[in-house]
Amino acid sequence: MAVSKTDESLAERKRRTRRILSSLRKTYGDVDCALHHSNALELLIATILSAQSTDVNVNKVTPDLFRTYRSAADFAVADREALEQAVHSTGFFRQKAKSIQGACRLIEEQHAGEVPARMDQLVELPGVARKTANVVLGTWYGRNEGIVVDTHVGRLSERLGLTWSSKDAKDAVKIESDLMQVVPKASWTYFSHALIHHGRQVCTARKARCSECSLLRNCPSAKLE
Numbered sequence: 001m002a003v004s005k006t007d008e009s010l011a012e013r014k015r016r017t018r019r020i021l022s023s024l025r026k027t028y029g030d031v032d033c034a035l036h037h038s039n040a041l042e043l044l045i046a047t048i049l050s051a052q053s054t055d056v057n058v059n060k061v062t063p064d065l066f067r068t069y070r071s072a073a074d075f076a077v078a079d080r081e082a083l084e085q086a087v088h089s090t091g092f093f094r095q096k097a098k099s100i101q102g103a104c105r106l107i108e109e110q111h112a113g114e115v116p117a118r119m120d121q122l123v124e125l126p127g128v129a130r131k132t133a134n135v136v137l138g139t140w141y142g143r144n145e146g147i148v149v150d151t152h153v154g155r156l157s158e159r160l161g162l163t164w165s166s167k168d169a170k171d172a173v174k175i176e177s178d179l180m181q182v183v184p185k186a187s188w189t190y191f192s193h194a195l196i197h198h199g200r201q202v203c204t205a206r207k208a209r210c211s212e213c214s215l216l217r218n219c220p221s222a223k224l225e
C-alpha cells in the first residue's frame with residue numbers, strides 16, 4: 001500500500017519510522033560518524049570544520065592538524081594565521097579558526113581542558129550550535145540528547161515524510177523536534193548516521209535512486225521509473 005504523508009497519524013508514523021530504522025540497520029549495519037577522530041576534542045574540531053565542507057575534505061586536513069595541536073591548550077595559544085592556513089582548504093577558514101580557538105579557550109578556562117558532556121555547556125562554546133553538540137554527545141559520549149540534522153537528514157526527513165511542522169528543509173530545529181517524536185530515543189544517534197549514509201549513497205540531492213532503495217516501501221516520495 002502506498003504511504004501518504006497527509007493521512008498518517010502520529011502512531012502510524014512512529015510504526016513506519018521503526019520499519020525505516022530496521023531497513024537502515026539491515027542495509028548499513030553499525031554505521032558510525034564519517035569524521036576521523038580519536039577523542040572528544042578531535043571530534044568537536046572536525047565537526048566545526050565540516051560546516052559547508054565534506055567529511056572527505058575534513059579528513060584530509062585533520063591528521064596534520066591534530067599532530068600539530070594536541071590539546072585544547074595548544075589550540076588556545078596557537079598563532080591564528082597558522083591555524084587559518086592549516087584549515088584553509090575546508091572553506092570559511094577565518095571563521096572556523098576563530099571558532100576553534102574561541103571554543104578551546106573556553107574549554108581550557110572553564111572545563112579544565114576537557115570537552116564538556118552537557119548540551120547547555122557545549123552550545124556556549126563559540127562556533128558550537130545544537131547540531132555540533134549533538135554529534136559530540138551522541139557519537140563520543142554515547143548520549144542521545146538530540147538528533148543531528150545536517151543537509152542529508154533534513155532532505156531525507158522531508159522526502160520520507162518524517163517532518164511535518166517545517167515547510168523548509170533547512171529549518172533544522174523544527175525537523176529535529178519532529179524526528180524526536182517518532183524516532184525511538186535509543187536510536188537517535190544511529191538514525192542520523194545511517195540517514196547521512198543513505199543520503200550520500202542512494203537518495204542524493206541530485207537524484208533519488210528509488211529503484212535501489214531499501215526504504216522504498218516506507219517512503220511517500222518513492223517513484224519508480
Ligand code: SF4
Nearest residue numbers: 203208210213219222
Ligand atoms: S524511496 Fe526514493 S525518495 Fe524515498 S528515500 Fe528512497 S530514494 Fe529517497
